[in-house]
Amino acid sequence: RHCTDIICCVIFIVVILGYIALGVVAWVHGDPRKVIYPTDSYGQFCGQRDTLNENKTILFYFNILKCASPVVLINLQCPTTQLCVSKCPDRFATYIDVQASYRYRPDQWNYFRQFCKPGFNNPRKSIAQVLRDEDCPSMIIPSRPFLKRCFPDFSTKNGVLTVANQTTFKDGRGKTRNVTDLREAANGINNVLDARSVGMKIFEDYAISWYWILIGLFIAMMLSLLFLVLLRFTAGVLFWIFIFGVIGIIGYGIWHCYWEYDHLKGIPGSDLTVYDIGFQTDFKVYLQLRQTWLAFMIILCGVEVIIILMLIFLRNRIRIAIALLKEGSRAIGYIMSTLFYPIVTFLLIAICISYWAVTAVFLATSGEPVYKVMANQTLCKYANLTCDPETFNTTNVTKLCPGAQCTFAFYGGESLYHKYIFIFQLANAFVFLWLVNFAIALGQCTLAGAFASYYWAYRKPADIPLWPLFSSFGRAIRYHTGSLAFGALILAIVQLIRVILEYLDHKLKGTQNSFTRFLLCCLKCCFWCLEKFLKFINRNAYIMIAIYGKNFCTSAKEAFFLLMRNVVRVAVLDKVTDFLLFLGKILVAGGVGVLAFFFFTQRIPVFGQEVPMLNYYWVPLLTVIIGSYLVAHGFFSVYAMCVDTLFLCFCEDLERNDGSTAKPYFMSASLHRILGKKKLSPKKA
Secondary structure (H helix, E strand, C coil): CCCCCHHHHHHHHHHHHHHHHHHHHHHHHHHCCCHCCEEECCCCCCCCCCCCCCCCCCCEECCCCCCCCCHHHHCCCCCEEEEEEECCCCEEEEHHHHHHHCCCCHHHHHHHHHHHHCCCCCCCCCCCHHHHCCCCCCCCCCEEEECCCCEEEEEEEECCEECCCCCEEEEEEEEECEEEHHHHCCCHHHHHHHHHHHHHHHHHHHHHHHHHHHHHHHHHHHHHHHHHHHHHHHHHHHHHHHHHHHHHHHHHHHHHHHHHHHHHCCCCCCCHHHHHCCCCCCCHHHHHCCHEEEEEEEEHHHHHHHHHHHHCCCCCHHHHHHHEEEEEHHHHHHCCHHHHHHHHHHHHHHHHHHHHHHHHHHCCCCCCEEEEEEECCCCCCCCCCCCCCHHHHHHHHHHHHHCCCCEEEEEEEECCHHHHHEEEHHHHHHHHHHHHHHHHHHHHHHHHHHHHHHCCCCCCCCCCCCCHHHHHHHHHHCCCHHHHHHHHHHHHHHHHHHHHHHHHHHHCCCCCCHHHHHHHHHHHHHHHHHHHHHHHHHHHHHHHHHCCCHHHHHEEEEEHHHHHHCHHHHHHHHHHHHHHHHHHHHHHHHHHHHHHHHCCCCCHHCCCHHHHCCCCCEEEEEEEEHHHHHHHHHHHHHHHHHHHHHHHHHHHHHHCCCCCCCCCCCCCHHHHHHCCCCCCCCCCC
C-alpha cells in the first residue's frame, strides 16, 4: 500500500481548511437573529430587551406593495421603511383621510400615528412631505402577524379574494386599487397560516407517539436483519417463484386475449380495424375489436418467448447471481459490524449538512443596514449616496439639499466581503456536495475492503482478519483519501451543474422561448445520465481501490474494462439483486406499516389501552412506513455493496487464477460447482 492521488489529497485538505475559514468569517459577520427576529430600518431588533422596542415585537412595512414576495420580507430585503409596532393595523385608513378629519376625530389620528415614526405628531404636514421624509405610511390595511411581521389579512368570499371583506382599498395617493395588487406582496401566506393549526396538531401527535414510532423502527431493523440472514437460504427460491409467477401471469394473459378474440367472433362491428374507427377518447371502444385482442395476444406471446429464451440461455449466469447473493449473506454473517457502518456515514453527512446550513444562514445574514440620501436627484449631487443616520444632521447635505433625508435603503454592504457573498454561497454549496460525496465514497471503500478481505481469505473464516471493517477504514483514510476525494470532486462538479440548471429552469419557467426550454431540458437529461454513470463508475472504482490500492483513474479504468468483459453477468446480477432487495424493502416497510396501521387504529385488542389518542393517526403511520423503508434501505445498501464487491472479486478470480495448485480459486465451493469444475484445489492446512 502507498498513498494515492496525493495532489488531490492536499487540495482537499486545503479546501476543508478554507471551508472552515469561510465559516469563521461568516460567523463573525452574520447574525441569524435577522432571520428569527425582525429588524427595523434603524438596525434594531423588534422586542429586544432594554430598548425602546422591548414591547414592540412585530415588524410593520410602510408600503408592502414594494415587497415582491414573503421570502423577500423574511430575508429583510423589502425596499421600504420598516418599523417595530406592538400590534398590526386592523382597519383601512389613509394619511389623507386621517389628516382631513383629525380635528373632529382625534381618535383616528391617535390610532394612525402609532404606525408612524416614533415622536411624529404633526397631522398638518402635507402628504408630499410626509412621503418624502417617510414619517408615516400613506395607508394602512388590516393585517395579522406571521413570523412576527404584519401581512395583509387575506380571505376569500364566494371565491373572490378580499381583505377585511373588501375587494378594493385606497392607496393613500388618490387611487383606488384592487386587493389582488397585494397578492404578490404576500403570496401564499394565507395558506401557510391556515396550515399552522395542522402543524401544531402534527407536532402533538409526534410528542405522544414518538416511542411507539421508535419501536416500529426497531422492528423494521430486526426484520431487515432477518431478511438478510434468510437470503442465504431463500434467494434462489424467491427469485424462481417470482419468475415462474410472471410466466404464469403472462400465460393467463395470452389465454384471456385468445378467449376474448374468439368470443367476439361473429359480433357485428368486431371485425373493424383500429384504422377504420380512428382515434377515440373512450378506450372501451377498442376493446370491442378482435384486432385489439389479437395485438395484445401477439405482444404477450413475444414477451413470454423472450423471457423463456433468456432463462434458457442465461440460466447459468442467473445461478451465479443467486450464488453471489447467498455468498453475500454469508459474508455479512461473518462481518456483522458492517451492517452498522451506515450509521457512521449518516453521522458524517449530518455534520456536513449542519455545517453547510449554519454557514449559509450566517452568510445570508451578513448584510448590514445600508442608508442612502433621498432627495431630488436633478438638484442634489448627494442623492443615492450612502450616509450615516446618526451623523447625517451634522453634515452639509441638509444645507445643500433642503429636505434631503438619510433613509434606509436595503440590507447588504459595499465592502469586498459583501460584494462576494453570492460567490461564497456558491462555494459553500460546492464544498458541501464534495464533502457529502466523500463521506459516501469513504463508506463504499471501507465496506468494499472489508468484504474483499472475506473473499480473498483462502480458508473462510479462519483467514479473515480479526477486525476487517476497522482495518479497511484505516487503510482508506491513511492511503486513499486523495483518490476518494478525486472521485467525489468529479461527482460534485456534475451535481453543482445540475443545481445551476435547475435554478435556470426555475427562473426561465415563464418564458415563451421554446428553444431555450428544450435546450435546458436536454442539458438536464444529459447531466442526469452523466451523474448516474459517474456514480456507477465511482462505486466500482472504490472497490478496486480497496482491493489493489491503486489510484482513482487506474482503478476506474480497470473496473470499467473488467465489467465490460463480463457485461452480461453484470446485467443479470444487477437485475436479480435489485429485484430481491426491492422485494425485501417492500416486505419490511409493508409488514411494519400494516402492523402500525392496526395498532394506531386500535384494531389490536391486546394493545387497546396503550394506543395514544391522536389527531391524525396517519402521522405516526407514515413516519413508521417511511422510516422502515429507510432503515431497510440502509441495511440493504450494505448488502448491495457486498454483492458488488464479491462480483468484482469473482471476475478477478476467474481471470487471474485457473484452479491449479499454483493458482487456486478463492471462490466458494458453490460458485465453483456452478462453473462446472470438478473440484477445488486442495487448500493449505
